[in-house]
Amino acid sequence: MIIDKLIDAIKRTDNPSVIGLDTCLEYLPEDMLANVQNAKNAGEQIFEFNKNIVDKICDIVPAVKVQVAYYEMYGHEGMKAFADTIAYARSKGMLVIADVKRNDIGSTAGCYSKAYLSGTKVAGKVFTPFESEFITVNGYLGSDGILPFTKDCEEFEKGLFILVKTSNPTSGELQDKIMENGNTIYEEMSDLVSKWGESTIGKYGYSSVGAVVGATHRDQAAIIRKRAPHTFFLIPGYGAQGGKADDLAVCFTDGIGGIVNSSRGILCAYRNEKYAGLNYADAAYQASLDMRDDLNSAIKK
Amino acid sequence: MIIDKLIDAIKRTDNPSVIGLDTCLEYLPEDMLANVQNAKNAGEQIFEFNKNIVDKICDIVPAVKVQVAYYEMYGHEGMKAFADTIAYARSKGMLVIADVKRNDIGSTAGCYSKAYLSGTKVAGKVFTPFESEFITVNGYLGSDGILPFTKDCEEFEKGLFILVKTSNPTSGELQDKIMENGNTIYEEMSDLVSKWGESTIGKYGYSSVGAVVGATHRDQAAIIRKRAPHTFFLIPGYGAQGGKADDLAVCFTDGIGGIVNSSRGILCAYRNEKYAGLNYADAAYQASLDMRDDLNSAIKK
Numbered sequence: 001m002i003i004d005k006l007i008d009a010i011k012r013t014d015n016p017s018v019i020g021l022d023t024c025l026e027y028l029p030e031d032m033l034a035n036v037q038n039a040k041n042a043g044e045q046i047f048e049f050n051k052n053i054v055d056k057i058c059d060i061v062p063a064v065k066v067q068v069a070y071y072e073m074y075g076h077e078g079m080k081a082f083a084d085t086i087a088y089a090r091s092k093g094m095l096v097i098a099d100v101k102r103n104d105i106g107s108t109a110g111c112y113s114k115a116y117l118s119g120t121k122v123a124g125k126v127f128t129p130f131e132s133e134f135i136t137v138n139g140y141l142g143s144d145g146i147l148p149f150t151k152d153c154e155e156f157e158k159g160l161f162i163l164v165k166t167s168n169p170t171s172g173e174l175q176d177k178i179m180e181n182g183n184t185i186y187e188e189m190s191d192l193v194s195k196w197g198e199s200t201i202g203k204y205g206y207s208s209v210g211a212v213v214g215a216t217h218r219d220q221a222a223i224i225r226k227r228a229p230h231t232f233f234l235i236p237g238y239g240a241q242g243g244k245a246d247d248l249a250v251c252f253t254d255g256i257g258g259i260v261n262s263s264r265g266i267l268c269a270y271r272n273e274k275y276a277g278l279n280y281a282d283a284a285y286q287a288s289l290d291m292r293d294d295l296n297s298a299i300k301k
Numbered sequence: 302m303i304i305d306k307l308i309d310a311i312k313r314t315d316n317p318s319v320i321g322l323d324t325c326l327e328y329l330p331e332d333m334l335a336n337v338q339n340a341k342n343a344g345e346q347i348f349e350f351n352k353n354i355v356d357k358i359c360d361i362v363p364a365v366k367v368q369v370a371y372y373e374m375y376g377h378e379g380m381k382a383f384a385d386t387i388a389y390a391r392s393k394g395m396l397v398i399a400d401v402k403r404n405d406i407g408s409t410a411g412c413y414s415k416a417y418l419s420g421t422k423v424a425g426k427v428f429t430p431f432e433s434e435f436i437t438v439n440g441y442l443g444s445d446g447i448l449p450f451t452k453d454c455e456e457f458e459k460g461l462f463i464l465v466k467t468s469n470p471t472s473g474e475l476q477d478k479i480m481e482n483g484n485t486i487y488e489e490m491s492d493l494v495s496k497w498g499e500s501t502i503g504k505y506g507y508s509s510v511g512a513v514v515g516a517t518h519r520d521q522a523a524i525i526r527k528r529a530p531h532t533f534f535l536i537p538g539y540g541a542q543g544g545k546a547d548d549l550a551v552c553f554t555d556g557i558g559g560i561v562n563s564s565r566g567i568l569c570a571y572r573n574e575k576y577a578g579l580n581y582a583d584a585a586y587q588a589s590l591d592m593r594d595d596l597n598s599a600i601k602k
Contacts, residue, residue: 025422037423069413073415073421073430075430076381078430101403101404103404103464105467106469112370112374120374122326122340129340140476142469142471144470145469163404163441163442166441173443173444174440174489174490178481179479185478
């Protein structure tokens with residue numbers, strides 16, 4: 001089960017965090033930006049930036065989350081940097097969460113699953129262009145949009161994180177609405193996620209089909225944790241979005257239960273006066289250590 | 302308003318349909334498939350196939366819908382074919398709906414919007430790698446995940462189709478659930494879509510912010526049509542998925558109100574015995590005419 005490998009990696013590094021490589025040109029230092037004349041250079045420089053960060057953090061951080069929007073905005077050259085970044089992080093032993101929030105009808109979901117989990121056949125050979133350990137998906141379409149992914153998770157030892165309660169300020173507009181049965185929509189989605197994950201529960205009692213639960217909504221996170229004891233959480237919203245370690249501690253039981261993402265706070269640490277004098281990779285390394293300690297102090301107390 | 306241009310094009314061609322270029326290798330004729338040795342060739346042959354279909358149908362069909370999953374499964378080379386297909390269809394005067402179902406927090410939604418609607422700045426120049434007239438989005442995250450798109454729709458004369466009631470068999474699992482106020486979730490989503498579209502209502506009374514409403518769910522489509530008189534519908538599910546012209550006629554008022562998608566039914570028409578002896582482009586042309594007549598006979602009666 002891939003969820004066991006993720007939890008093992010979290011235990012080995014004593015670090016329940018994932019670094020978000022949401023790298024856009026604006027995050028690069030000026031000397032790298034000076035090399036960028038077109039989309040191809042942009043992709044190359046973004047990959048170079050990511051590579052240097054991965055080299056620094058790969059022994060102290062278990063996973064990276066790569067947000068595809070930051071690559072897609074540079075076109076197919078950006079998508080090459082996305083593929084290269086994923087492959088490089090995996091080659092350094094990190095687990096990769098491709099943050100793509102895919103969602104569609106069954107036949108189309110099957111195509112997405114080929115791209116990230118199971119592979120596409122071309123001229124008799126199977127290749128998986130953006131192969132990752134986990135991808136994020138949106139469950140609005142219901143089971144037949146999810147089952148092509150869960151089937152591949154079983155067969156290829158992969159995992160999902162399905163949006164349940166997102167970290168953005170207006171996530172409650174739909175997600176917190178109350179049903180006639182008394183549940184909120186995010187609780188209904190949480191129940192679906194539990195059902196979709198029943199066949200991939202590993203040795204720690206967590207499923208390879210997890211949930212996205214924002215650090216910015218403490219009360220809702222506590223409700224979901226109680227309702228879905230076998231669901232592992234991908235927790236965005238820490239740091240730049242305002243989520244605090246004390247808020248997200250409710251997601252953890254005996255020190256496990258989730259992995260917390262930070263993107264801008266790590267990638268742009270070199271612009272933070274706290275890390276003055278460090279280059280971007282060293283600043284990202286130091287900020288990752290500080291995040292680890294901050295999370296552990298809240299989760300383990 | 303882009304919605305006016307779409308309705309004008311539907312009127313000009315007397316054709317309320319959009320052809321879905323969901324082209325995968327399995328749809329290509331054997332002589333084209335024989336040219337495919339790797340992902341690069343795969344992308345090139347898929348683009349060639351699309352190009353020949355666009356050349357045939359561009360005067361009789363107002364728009365194409367390009368489903369990104371069928372390109373993403375071939376990696377960044379597939380994404381180049383996606384970009385080339387979109388650009389070619391636009392160069393032939395067709396409107397393009399990029400079917401990407403994007404959804405994320407505001408800052409990330411802004412990146413997606415750059416990729417499709419407003420453009421990314423690289424070395425002082427703005428380029429829009431996958432520029433399209435419309436994209437599909439998923440509203441599960443609420444307003445702050447949608448507003449970056451609607452803002453760009455206003456500024457750059459673009460449009461959206463937001464998932465309301467999808468065509469797949471299990472769409473009701475979440476979407477049909479009933480709220481404590483008596484609405485279904487798809488009705489709540491429909492109300493949000495109406496609100497998001499208020500500022501882009503054009504001369505025909507429809508907004509550039511439309512809804513995805515499946516042809517396979519007639520009763521729900523009728524409810525949404527009544528509830529959201531200013532919302533234009535993108536209607537998938539006709540043909541291969543089982544939706545019939547008579548079922549989707551409820552989406553139209555005085556002959557306008559939606560655009561109906563067919564993908565496999567057109568792309569693979571050359572394998573249908575009805576079109577025996579025609580090459581794939583001629584079969585697609587004939588199947589498009591037949592679809593147009595079938596739709597009009599139901600919509601206009």
